[in-house]
Amino acid sequence: MTLKLESDTAIVIINQFGAELSSFILKETGVEYIWQADSHFWGRHAPILFPFVGRLKDNTYSYQNKNYSMGQHGFARNMLFDVVEQTSNSAILELKNNQETLTNYPFEFRLLIGYQLDGTMLTINYEVSTLSDEMYFSIGGHPAFNIPLIEGTEMSDYYLHFSPSKSRIKIPLKGAYINSECKTLAQTNTSIQLKHTLFKEDAQILETKGRNTFSILSDKHSHGVIVSYEEFPFVGFWSPNTIEAPFVCIEPWCGIADDISSNGKIEEKIGINKLTKGNHFNKSYTIRIQ
Incomplete structure (x- = not known):
């Protein structure tokens, strides 16, 4: 089932499966901004990453001396959410623990994903609560944006703009895991041209503090x-670094993949x-479109 949100200037479609943003269209032009999940490149639009962001070392973690298994990015993106509230321009979807989730994630949780469309701006809200005495989790977004947006342009006609314009710490990946001992300074005090080689070593990951704005723009x-x-x-x-795909993701995260030196204890996981x-x-x- 899908939910349609509409403003005077834009239309948004939310899939109840995964509470996933699957379309964001500017009415005036009909331009679609969200990647349409062609599985030849990547079969998702904008999955919710919960209760982990990225990959766990050996796909396992421990809590109170017991080991559990969990695949990359957790399970929320593969589950059906309930709709708890919907208006013409907003929706709230809910996921709760069940017997299946408790098998490999021993926490009682309630996850609410809220969408609010105002003009050409969509606000995505995450709310997490628990009935357990304590709960450890990560959560993040993974929205993929069509690049190019306009016929007759290509990826190299677009650039990433960073605000505020300042250097940020870059965290490198070693395989599927981060290597926090080899952090460097990324020159995000200037715009960066988009090209496929930018992702040859997989995702570009930055530490961010305070308010940040990241834009995909073109001079054309x-x-x-x-x-x-x-x-x-x-x-x-x-x-993707294995195929030249026509999209780029901008992913705000409250959490990150395991470090190469991780001991597997969820209580000590970086970014938990x-x-x-x-x-x-x-x-x-x-997310604002223009």
Whole structure:
């Protein structure tokens, strides 16, 4: 089942499976900004990453001396959410623990994904709560944007713009895991031309603090995508490195893949979030199209 949100200027489609943003169209031009999940390149649009972001070392983790298994990016993207609220321009979808999730994730949780469309800006909100005494989790977005946006242009006609314009710490990957001992300084004080070779070593991962805005723009036309957020500690930029795919992801993360030196204990995982009973975790980011 899909949900349709509409404003005077834009239309958004949300898939109830995975609570996944699957379309974001500018009415005036009919331009589609979200990647349409061609499985030849990548069969998803904008999956929700929960309860882990990235890959666990050997796909396992431990909690209270017991080992559990979990695939890359967790299970939320592969589950059907319930619709708890919907208006003409907003929706809230819910996922709760069940017997299946408790087998490999021993926490009682309630995950709410909220979408609010105002004009050409979509706000995506994450709310996590728990009935367990304590809960450890990561959460993040993975929206993929069509690049090129306009016929007659190609990826190299677009660039990433960073605001504020300043250097940020880059975290390299070694295979599927991060290598936190080899951090470098990324020159994000200037725009970077988009090209497939930018992703030859997989995702580009940055540490981020405060408010950040990342835009995909072109000098050849006025269309673009602007992703903004506050206090997401990481962002990933990704396009497949094994095939030249016509999309680029901008991924705000509250969490990150395991480090190559990880000991597997969830309590000590880099970037992990801890929540206790009676408290709530809330984060949101926006996507604006033009």
